[in-house]
Amino acid sequence: MDILKVEHLTKIYGSGENAVKALDDVSFTVSRGEFAAIVGESGSGKSTLLNCIGALDQPSGGKVYLNNTDIFAMSEKKRTIFRRRNIGFVFQSFHLVPELTVEQNIIFPLLLDYQKPDQAAVDEILDVLGLTKRRHHLPGQLSGGQQQRTAIGRALITRPMLILADEPTGNLDSQNSRDVVELLTTASRKYHQTILMITHNINLTSAADRVLRVSDGRLTDLGGTCNEKLS
Numbered sequence: 066m067d068i069l070k071v072e073h074l075t076k077i078y079g080s081g082e083n084a085v086k087a088l089d090d091v092s093f094t095v096s097r098g099e100f101a102a103i104v105g106e107s108g109s110g111k112s113t114l115l116n117c118i119g120a121l122d123q124p125s126g127g128k129v130y131l132n133n134t135d136i137f138a139m140s141e142k143k144r145t146i147f148r149r150r151n152i153g154f155v156f157q158s159f160h161l162v163p164e165l166t167v168e169q170n171i172i173f174p175l176l177l178d179y180q181k182p183d184q185a186a187v188d189e190i191l192d193v194l195g196l197t198k199r200r201h202h203l204p205g206q207l208s209g210g211q212q213q214r215t216a217i218g219r220a221l222i223t224r225p226m227l228i229l230a231d232e233p234t235g236n237l238d239s240q241n242s243r244d245v246v247e248l249l250t251t252a253s254r255k256y257h258q259t260i261l262m263i264t265h266n267i268n269l270t271s272a273a274d275r276v277l278r279v280s281d282g283r284l285t286d287l288g289g290t291c292n293e294k295l296s
């Protein structure tokens with residue numbers, strides 16, 4: 066089943082002489098539980114694509130369907146709630162709340178949505194992330210890798226339909242990068258979590274089910290070429 070359907074997505078920044086076509090007629094689908102990687106040169110349109118899919122940015126044309134819901138057909142207010150409940154984000158720069166502990170950061174999206182966290186689920190996520198002993202630490206007391214694992218926990222806690230990760234390993238050394246991708250892979254296998262991850266590190270795409278390349282705002286599906294060993 067397709068959880069994400071992108072149809073003829075276009076994004077133009079600016080106008081007239083200064084217009085930049087960041088996305089040029091992008092169409093693709095991602096099925097439930099799939100872990101797809103997006104690669105491409107700097108400036109090719111990868112972040113623009115992810116931001117439009119996550120409704121952090123407004124496309125100039127085209128449609129984004131999440132579980133058959135046209136996310137740009139709803140009001141902005143509804144879209145904000147829909148995003149909070151259905152999409153998890155992981156960014157290069159972690160974006161944790163510095164005053165909150167690891168555990169509080171992880172449950173933050175639930176609190177924003179007036180939901181009561183399920184302590185067993187929180188404990189399980191802390192365990193999967195290897196952060197049980199760090200649950201009461203503040204982000205400033207953690208390594209970069211631990212901070213990113215906390216951000217992944219925050220994305221997982223709502224069991225979103227889709228996790229969007231924009232260069233989640235961009236600020237990490239190679240060992241931590243491998244750990245973070247392994248965690249995303251575990252989430253995809255264990256929870257059938259659908260994930261779309263941008264990476265500039267081609268070595269990290271071997272864990273993905275499928276690789277998509279963005280070049281000059283256009284998308285090419287490279288398939289699951291280097292993934293035989295995982296299947």
Ligand SMILES: Nc1ncnc2c1ncn2[C@@H]1O[C@H](COP(=O)(O)OP(=O)(O)O)[C@@H](O)[C@H]1O
Nearest residue numbers: 078079085087106107108109110111112113114
């Ligand atoms: N807010 C913006 N205003 C104008 N141009 C932008 C903006 N954001 C991105 N761009 C341009 O759109 C193109 C794609 O950018 P981006 O999606 O950030 O690429 P990538 O993530 O692949 O490095 C680039 O040419 C970039 O300069």
Ligand SMILES: [Mg+2]
Nearest residue numbers: 111112113231
């Ligand atoms: Mg980018």
